[in-house]
Amino acid sequence: MINDGQIYLAGFVATQPTRKINGGKVSASMRVAFTPRWISRETGEWSDGPTSFVNVTCWRALAENVVVSLRKGEPVLIMGRLRVRRYDDKEGVARTAVEVEASSIGHDLTRGVSAFSRTRRAFAGTAGDQGQKPDAPASEDPGRESAAEFAANGQAVVVDGAFDESAVAELTRQIDEELDGATVTF
Numbered sequence: 001m002i003n004d005g006q007i008y009l010a011g012f013v014a015t016q017p018t019r020k021i022n023g024g025k026v027s028a029s030m031r032v033a034f035t036p037r038w039i040s041r042e043t044g045e046w047s048d049g050p051t052s053f054v055n056v057t058c059w060r061a062l063a064e065n066v067v068v069s070l071r072k073g074e075p076v077l078i079m080g081r082l083r084v085r086r087y088d089d090k091e092g093v094a095r096t097a098v099e100v101e102a103s104s105i106g107h108d109l110t111r112g113v114s115a116f117s118r119t120r121r122a123f124a125g126t127a128g129d130q131g132q133k134p135d136a137p138a139s140e141d142p143g144r145e146s147a148a149e150f151a152a153n154g155q156a157v158v159v160d161g162a163f164d165e166s167a168v169a170e171l172t173r174q175i176d177e178e179l180d181g182a183t184v185t186f
Contacts (some may be wrong), residue, residue, distance in 0.1 A: 005081060005082035005083075006079070006080075006081060006102065007035060007078075007079070007080060007081070007082040007100055008077070008078070008079050009032065009054065009077070009079075009080075009100060010033065010034065010075070010076075010077050010078075010108055011032040011033050011034030011035075011054075011075070011076060011078075011080040012033050012073060012074065012075055012076065012079075013030055013031075013032060013070050013071065013072050013073060013074050013076055014030070014031040014033040014072065015030050015072060015073065016030065016054055016072045016172060017029065017063070017066050017067050017070050018030070019063060019067045023179070025059065025060070025128050026059065026060060026063045026064060027057055027059050027063050028053075028057070028058050028062075028063035028066045028067050029055060029056065029057045029058075030066070030070070031053050031054065031055055032053070032054055032056050032078065032100075033051050033052070033053050033057070034051070034052055034054075035048050035049060035050070035051040035052075036048075036049035036050075039165040040090070041119070045049075053086055053096050053161075054099065054100055055097065055098070055099045055100070056078060056099070056100045056102050056105075057099060057100070057101050057102065058080075058081070058101070058102040058103075058105065059101075061119070062102065062104070062105065064119070065119060066102075066105055066142070066163040067109075070105070074107060075107065075108035075111040075112065076105055076106065076107060076108055077106050077107075077108050078102050078104070078105050078128075078172070079102065079103055079104040080100045080101050080102035080103045080104070081100065081101045081103070081107075082095070082098070082099075082100060083098075083099040083101060084096060084098055084099075085097050085099070088105070120126060171174060173180070
């Protein structure tokens, strides 16, 4: 896009992503921290620069996936548009906010491993397909597999544009059981 501030950011999730619905549009927001590092030519030691924080917002399916997939402290790579806006705070002092409207977000695999799981979305029924997905087995409720099937496969469930909260809760419970007492480092 012409005259658009594209940005590529490598950092860590600083706040747990939060999901919002405004006028039927789903969004998610979080803060991401990044600290530049360099090696000193004189000493050969690494030095850290100042840590910066940026607000990251994403929309629709990306927002839903971010809320389910990312946790505070995890390393991420973000691609999106840079937005700098001015506003007045509660005391009337002029401030500047730096934000990224993300078009793509993923775990930084140079710092650890991740398991990808494709989300499945229910198809709206039409006269010819009775709402059944292509190649889907027939079921009592065409076009909608059970939440248990998806949770058993480690997949988040999206039905009619919303997550099946029980399947997400079950998946979270299973992950917590697997990680109980484990130390995760990046």
